[in-house]
Amino acid sequence: xxxxxSNKRIIALYVLPSLFLILAIIYVPIVLTGYYGxxxxxxxxxxxxxxxxxxxxxxxxxxxxxxxxxxxxFALLSTLCLILYLAVALVLxxxxxxxxxxRKIYLIPMLLSSVAIAQLWLKVYHPTNGILNGLLEKLxxxxxPEWLADPHIVLYAIFIPILWQFAGFYILIYYxxxxxxxxxxxxxxxxxxxxxxxxxxRIKLPLISEVIKVTIVLAVVGSLKYFDLIYVMTDGGPNxxxxxxxxxxxxxxxxxxxxxxxxxxxxxxxxxCLVATWVIRRLTATKDTIQYS
Amino acid sequence: xxxxxxxxxTLLIATTLVVTACGGNSGNNNAANSSAGTDNSASDSSNAxxxxxxxxxxxxxxxxxxxxxxxxxxDGSNSAQNKMVTDIISEYEKANPNVxxxxxxxxxxxxxxxxxxxxxxxxxxxxxxTWAAGFMDPYVNGNMFAPVDDLLQxxxxxxxxxxxxEAYSFGGKTYALPVELNIVPVYYNxxxxxxxxxxxxxxxxxxxxxxxxxxxNNVTPITxxxxxxxxxxxxxxxxxxxxGGPDVMDKAVASNDFNDPALLDAAKxxxxxVNMNAFVxxxxxxxxxxxxxxxxxxxxxxxxxxxWEVPNYTTSPDVPQAFKDKIGYxxxxxxxxxxxNVDDWVGGPGVGLFVSQNSKHVDEAKKFVSFFVQxxxxxxxxxxxxxxxxxxxxxxxxxxxxxxxxxxxxxxASKVTLYLDTQMxxxxxxxxxxxxxxxxGKAVTPDEFIKKQDEALxxxx
Numbered sequence: 083x084x085x086x087x088s089n090k091r092i093i094a095l096y097v098l099p100s101l102f103l104i105l106a107i108i109y110v111p112i113v114l115t116g117y118y119g120x121x122x123x124x125x126x127x128x129x130x131x132x133x134x135x136x137x138x139x140x141x142x143x144x145x146x147x148x149x150x151x152x153x154x155x156f157a158l159l160s161t162l163c164l165i166l167y168l169a170v171a172l173v174l175x176x177x178x179x180x181x182x183x184x185r186k187i188y189l190i191p192m193l194l195s196s197v198a199i200a201q202l203w204l205k206v207y208h209p210t211n212g213i214l215n216g217l218l219e220k221l222x223x224x225x226x227p228e229w230l231a232d233p234h235i236v237l238y239a240i241f242i243p244i245l246w247q248f249a250g251f252y253i254l255i256y257y258x259x260x261x262x263x264x265x266x267x268x269x270x271x272x273x274x275x276x277x278x279x280x281x282x283x284r285i286k287l288p289l290i291s292e293v294i295k296v297t298i299v300l301a302v303v304g305s306l307k308y309f310d311l312i313y314v315m316t317d318g319g320p321n322x323x324x325x326x327x328x329x330x331x332x333x334x335x336x337x338x339x340x341x342x343x344x345x346x347x348x349x350x351x352x353x354x355c356l357v358a359t360w361v362i363r364r365l366t367a368t369k370d371t372i373q374y375s
Numbered sequence: 376x377x378x379x380x381x382x383x384x385t386l387l388i389a390t391t392l393v394v395t396a397c398g399g400n401s402g403n404n405n406a407a408n409s410s411a412g413t414d415n416s417a418s419d420s421s422n423a424x425x426x427x428x429x430x431x432x433x434x435x436x437x438x439x440x441x442x443x444x445x446x447x448x449x450d451g452s453n454s455a456q457n458k459m460v461t462d463i464i465s466e467y468e469k470a471n472p473n474v475x476x477x478x479x480x481x482x483x484x485x486x487x488x489x490x491x492x493x494x495x496x497x498x499x500x501x502x503x504x505t506w507a508a509g510f511m512d513p514y515v516n517g518n519m520f521a522p523v524d525d526l527l528q529x530x531x532x533x534x535x536x537x538x539x540x541e542a543y544s545f546g547g548k549t550y551a552l553p554v555e556l557n558i559v560p561v562y563y564n565x566x567x568x569x570x571x572x573x574x575x576x577x578x579x580x581x582x583x584x585x586x587x588x589x590x591x592n593n594v595t596p597i598t599x600x601x602x603x604x605x606x607x608x609x610x611x612x613x614x615x616x617x618x619g620g621p622d623v624m625d626k627a628v629a630s631n632d633f634n635d636p637a638l639l640d641a642a643k644x645x646x647x648x649v650n651m652n653a654f655v656x657x658x659x660x661x662x663x664x665x666x667x668x669x670x671x672x673x674x675x676x677x678x679x680x681x682x683w684e685v686p687n688y689t690t691s692p693d694v695p696q697a698f699k700d701k702i703g704y705x706x707x708x709x710x711x712x713x714x715x716n717v718d719d720w721v722g723g724p725g726v727g728l729f730v731s732q733n734s735k736h737v738d739e740a741k742k743f744v745s746f747f748v749q750x751x752x753x754x755x756x757x758x759x760x761x762x763x764x765x766x767x768x769x770x771x772x773x774x775x776x777x778x779x780x781x782x783x784x785x786x787x788a789s790k791v792t793l794y795l796d797t798q799m800x801x802x803x804x805x806x807x808x809x810x811x812x813x814x815x816g817k818a819v820t821p822d823e824f825i826k827k828q829d830e831a832l833x834x835x836x
Binding site for chain 2: 323
């Protein structure tokens with residue numbers, strides 16, 4: 083076994099297939115996207131090189147910045163929601179009745195496909211037959227909102243199902259991390275007279291800080307590139323009021339046949355995600371990681 | 376133990392949810408399955424092609440040929456069309472034993488995307504469907520479709536309704552053959568109209584009175600799937616036609632100039648309808664299917680939609696006869712002082728069959744296309760309730776009255792204006808979708824609407 087592992091050729095042989103796959107389906111397309119971004123290409127004929135013209139248009143494209151703003155707003159909201167998820171996980175990880183069942187209930191939305199969730203919430207938001215407006219009418223409101231048709235509301239109306247969809251995922255991660263904290267530490271704190279809130283804030287949170295950082299990156303990057311539920315529920319409409327970067331990219335490339343410009347948007351999205359990740363890592367960097375022992 | 380039961384129980388709930396969720400999408404599943412199936416056979420067929428290419432010397436008629444065809448009618452959502460395609464193919468295969476036709480079925484939007492991806496990799500099916508005018512433009516310019524004029528001059532001469540093949544021609548050559556032809560009447564619920572003593576409106580003012588009466592009685596006047604945008608475009612187009620006359624939109628698109636005053640007036644009238652609450656609440660958030668459901672459930676009195684909906688009011692076995700009897704249609708009302716004629720229609724050929732330029736069997740594919748178009752013309756009205764682009768002799772076929780009426784309307788139509796979003800190039804078309812949404816959502820003023828649409832047309836994309 084040792085001789086096998088020390089033979090560099092054999093190591094290379096084992097690594098190659100997955101390396102090839104990663105190159106072929108992730109890195110090569112990224113490079114190609116950047117390359118197509120420099121082209122004037124309708125996706126069908128021959129691309130022609132136009133340098134940075136697509137990126138220059140992008141800088142002055144108000145709809146693009148509009149959708150970037152939506153994406154960033156969504157990233158901010160989903161990050162803020164992490165606090166809520168963390169609170170739920172803290173409660174669940176305490177010894178409360180039915181925690182196990184609750185944890186599973188929270189996870190169910192994650193098991194559904196985005197399309198199913200979108201269909202479900204389309205019914206909820208239906209302006210005349212939806213349960214939400216039905217409920218509001220029962221409560222005595224006459225002018226119930228047109229959730230998905232009102233450009234001022236639509237963006238928030240579609241954020242809610244998305245946040246709901248991923249709640250279980252983050253709660254599960256936090257829950258697992260919290261369960262990993264040795265009971266002895268918590269007990270020691272209690273013996274020293276710490277109350278439940280102090281235990282949570284001073285002991286548990288610092289111990290799972292690494293996990294929290296990871297979830298922030300996941301939430302921000304996930305929100306920036308989010309597409310499917312928005313596509314099904316509003317398709318960016320009405321009049322692009324719920325357009326995000328990914329849906330705008332899709333519209334440009336596949337609806338308007340402007341593949342070059344779509345690629346430029348895609349590449350820009352990649353850069354924004356990378357920058358966001360880097361900024362978050364810098365902001366949350368700590369010199370020494372906290373150890374359990 | 377207790378927790379195990381809990382786990383099992385939750386799992387069970389979860390599985391049920393997932394399964395039910397899948398149930399709703401069975402149409403898509405079918406499409407996905409069948410496409411997976413054809414992917415395999417596609418590689419088979421390319422092998423077959425390769426081998427037949429090597430043994431070129433064999434007699435042409437005995438040569439085994441596999442033609443690949445893509446269409447957009449999954450069994451789940453368009454069973455009638457799906458069955459017709461299958462029937463025609465098996466008929467053709469019986470008559471030409473050396474030809475096998477592989478089909479791949481995808482739902483509308485996926486179909487468009489896949490077509491684009493395939494053409495980018497030069498891998499279009501031998502035969503497939505395309506939309507007219509603006510949609511085809513990049514494909515024709517990219518030399519992806521083979522001209523089919525030889526068929527039009529030959530065995531298909533004079534078979535098509537006048538003016539239908541033009542939408543598929545570029546620079547004097549025709550690149551696809553239409554199979555459907557649709558116009559857009561306004562369907563209305565006669566029972567609701569009778570209840571409030573209303574007549575089918577003949578002028579815009581009458582229509583406004585109808586809308587007002589219905590609103591006063593808390594009945595939704597018009598249902599509209601504004602999320603999909605193209606249904607909203609029908610309303611704008613009709614207003615533009617009735618005010619500006621039959622050529623105003625064609626001219627605007629052809630000359631890339633959207634500044635005709637009639638187009639502005641139409642935008643103003645459209646917003647006036649919005650101000651009257653003519654359209655169902657939240658229409659800009661409703662898809663066409665959702666909007667249609669309101670009409671089918673008699674929650675709205677009027678619905679402007681293409682004649683592809685007619686089977687639902689005549690032949691479809693899934694719709695109760697009592698409902699069908701209540702539905703009538705009227706032609707879009709005229710506007711006082713407008714130049715439009717009541718016999719002008721918004722509509723146009725739907726999808727058409729193309730033959731791939733890079734197909735290894737262009738001649739065989741053309742032969743099949745010709746066969747398909749003729750058979751489709753024979754069966755489509757009677758079997759599927761689809762109006763073909765080929766001429767129908769209404770005296771020989773037995774059809775529900777609404778069909779006969781509409782076919783006759785078509786015969787005396789003074790003009791069929793092709794859907795604006797189809798006429799325009801993809802970029803301007805997408806802008807048109809956003810702009811009609813904005814216009815009916817009152818997010819732009821009529822002046823801004825005109826200005827932005829004009830800019831989008833002039834951008835030339």
